[in-house]
Structures are given as C-alpha cells and as structure tokens.
Amino acid sequence: MRIDVLSIFPDYLDPLGLSLIGKAREQGLLDLRVRDLRDYTHDRHRTVDDTPYGGGAGMVMKPEPWGAALDALVADGAGAVPHLVVPGPGGMPFSQAMARTLASEEWLAFACGRYEGIDERVYEDAASRMPVTVLSLGDYVLSGGEVAVLAMVEAIVRLVPGVVGNAESLVEESHEDGLLEYPVYTRPSVWRGLEVPSVLLSGDHGAIARWRQRQRLLRTAARRPDLLHASEALGSEGLEIHVATAGDAAELSTLQRACWVSEAIANASLDIPPLTESLQAVRQGLREWRTWVVRDSGRLVGSVRGRRSAQDPSTWEVSRLMVAPDLQGRGIGRALLAFAEGAAPEDARTLWLNTGRGSADNLRMYKKAGYRIGPGEGTFPGTVDLTKLRQPVRGG
Numbered sequence: 001m002r003i004d005v006l007s008i009f010p011d012y013l014d015p016l017g018l019s020l021i022g023k024a025r026e027q028g029l030l031d032l033r034v035r036d037l038r039d040y041t042h043d044r045h046r047t048v049d050d051t052p053y054g055g056g057a058g059m060v061m062k063p064e065p066w067g068a069a070l071d072a073l074v075a076d077g078a079g080a081v082p083h084l085v086v087p088g089p090g091g092m093p094f095s096q097a098m099a100r101t102l103a104s105e106e107w108l109a110f111a112c113g114r115y116e117g118i119d120e121r122v123y124e125d126a127a128s129r130m131p132v133t134v135l136s137l138g139d140y141v142l143s144g145g146e147v148a149v150l151a152m153v154e155a156i157v158r159l160v161p162g163v164v165g166n167a168e169s170l171v172e173e174s175h176e177d178g179l180l181e182y183p184v185y186t187r188p189s190v191w192r193g194l195e196v197p198s199v200l201l202s203g204d205h206g207a208i209a210r211w212r213q214r215q216r217l218l219r220t221a222a223r224r225p226d227l228l229h230a231s232e233a234l235g236s237e238g239l240e241i242h243v244a245t246a247g248d249a250a251e252l253s254t255l256q257r258a259c260w261v262s263e264a265i266a267n268a269s270l271d272i273p274p275l276t277e278s279l280q281a282v283r284q285g286l287r288e289w290r291t292w293v294v295r296d297s298g299r300l301v302g303s304v305r306g307r308r309s310a311q312d313p314s315t316w317e318v319s320r321l322m323v324a325p326d327l328q329g330r331g332i333g334r335a336l337l338a339f340a341e342g343a344a345p346e347d348a349r350t351l352w353l354n355t356g357r358g359s360a361d362n363l364r365m366y367k368k369a370g371y372r373i374g375p376g377e378g379t380f381p382g383t384v385d386l387t388k389l390r391q392p393v394r395g396g
Ligand code: JF8
Pocket: 087, 088, 089, 112, 113, 114, 115, 116, 117, 135, 136, 137, 138, 139, 140, 141, 142, 143, 144, 145, 146, 148
C-alpha cells in the first residue's frame, strides 16, 4: 500500500516512523511519503494562506499550493490516482468500517488542512480526477488534520495483510459485535490490596467466557448505551421479529433503497433490483416469500426473507437481509440471518443466499456465519452464490 501525506508541518507526522507503522515501512508493506505543502508554493515567503472572501475570522488555505501538490502526485502515479482523504470536523465519521474500506485501497493520499480550512475549490478540482472523502475523527475541535491522520493511518495500516499477526486479527474478528472490551488483568493476583476477579484464576474456560461477555455488556451499558440500544433489544432477550404484512411494504421499500445504495457503490452497478424496484414489486415479494421485519421503537430497522427453492426443494433460500445503515455493525444482521436460517423447514439440507461479488462486508459476515462461496458467477450477473449445509436435526 502507498500513502502520501501533505502537510505544512511534516514533522508532526514523525511518529509514523515508529512502532507498527515504522516496521511495516521497513518490511516494504507500506510506502509512506510525507510531503511539505510549502514545497509547492512559488513566492519568497512560501505562502499557504490568505484572508477569507466574505469576511470572517482567521485565514483560509490558498488553492494553488494544493492544486500543484495534487498535480505532482497524479503525475507520479503512472496512470493510477490516489483516494484522497481530507480530515475535517465536518466530514463523515471515521470508523472501523471506514478503516477496513480504506485498507483495501492501493493508494491513499491525506491532505492536512490548517487554519479555517482549505479553499472549497480544491475539493472540487480533486474530485474531478480522484475519489475524495472528508472524514472526521470525532466531535471535538482540533487545530489541523495532522493528529487525525496519525490516528487514521494507524487504524488503516494495522488492517493491511501482514502488518499485524494473524492470531491478533482473528481475535478482533470475534469481537466485532459492537460491544466494548472486557477488563483485563495480569500478575500479581493481589496488588495494593486489589484482587483479580477469582473466576479468572478458576481455570473454568466456560465460566471465564460468560463472565467476560457479561462485563462487556455492563461496561457498554454504562459507557456507551448508544451501542447497546439495538443489539441488546435483539441479542439474547429475543429481538422483536414479526412476519411482514402488506402494510409494511412502503417502509420496506424505503429501507431497502437506503440499504442497497452502499451495495450499488461496492459493486459499481445500479442494476440491483432491491434498489430500484417499485412498491408494487415489493408487495409481490411479500406474497412470494416469507418476510420478517424488526422494529426498534416502532421504526422498521431490519428485514430478511426466506423460501424453499422452486428448483431444489431441499434448499432454503435466504434473501434481502438488510439493516438500517445507522444500525449496522451491532449484530442485528447476524441475528436476522440466524432467525431466517432457523425458519427453514426441517427437511431443508442446504441454506442458500446470494450477494454482490464486490460486497466485502456482506461476504465477511456470511463467511463468519459458515457460508462458502460457490464456484463461478452467481445466479445473477455480478453476484456470487453462497451455501451452508444444515445439520440434520437429531431425532427429527
Ligand atoms: C481542522 C484543519 C478533525 N475531528 C476533528 N476535529 N477537528 C478536526 C480538524 C481537521 C482538519 C482541520 N482545522 C483545520 C480540524 C478531524 N478530522
């Protein structure tokens, strides 16, 4: 992976030579170049700022140095262009999901602003040549983009294959359910009169796992109730799943459009039925499939459907698994998938589903749930089919 960083304070990015990222660079897994924006100025004072048109406080970054710096990057790319990331308090929130998306890019460029920001035309000009994404580290005010870049680059680079050991990344996978981590302890077992919880010394691995999961729930409830909201309503207490009726069609139609926009982007195609189908077609789907919906305080936030395959009655088809974009990553999709699987008739031997070839997030979830990708093209153009064999029910 190649990463270029543009800043008027290149020294601010010196930590990118340390630790994990430094090692990744030494091993040739990461080609990271920090450039001084002032090298692309042409006046004696190497000026990068000017007063804002329309008045107001502070200074604005002039467009010319940015234009010249981005031109030089593109000229250096042998036909390729970087995905430009601009940290800014007004950007989309940077998240683990975003880090994963960016970790799969070949070439990233980060533009660190200062002062009141960068002349808006720089974004417009860049966007005519390369993907541009404005990302915020969080809801507080920094003085420039450099600290945000340090955080984002660390989060992204550790996801590049080979940078972090495989065992560690597997541990991460198992915790991607939207809950906070459990507390950890090491020796000594008593320190300043404080004891390590006895269950951790018991050697009872089942009890330890249950204790840790409970700690994660308690901690999440105390510190991040916003994360618990949907996943707990769903998780163990039994989420409120209802069979969909014709009265749900309009809300379903809205939800599926919201959910499949990201699929359209991931698969570079707008020819995706759930994205474009009419309300009439949604109603038709409700007649042809068993459809379930999840509501959260009355709002329709998720859905899935299932039916016996017409071609092969021993196969149970699962389809249209969707979770409202603002509630994704909390285990709702997993819970809905498990529900639709459990609704398969007893004699169904194979569970089948289908997703876009480019839908990395979906594919990751389905693989984790035990599905294997079938060979070649899926049932629809640009898709893959996935199947999972069902365990025969004992005594059934
Ligand atoms: C900035 C350039 C940021 N979460 C965040 N708070 N503030 C920033 C930020 C980023 C760039 C500039 N001021 C001038 C603030 C991010 N990302």
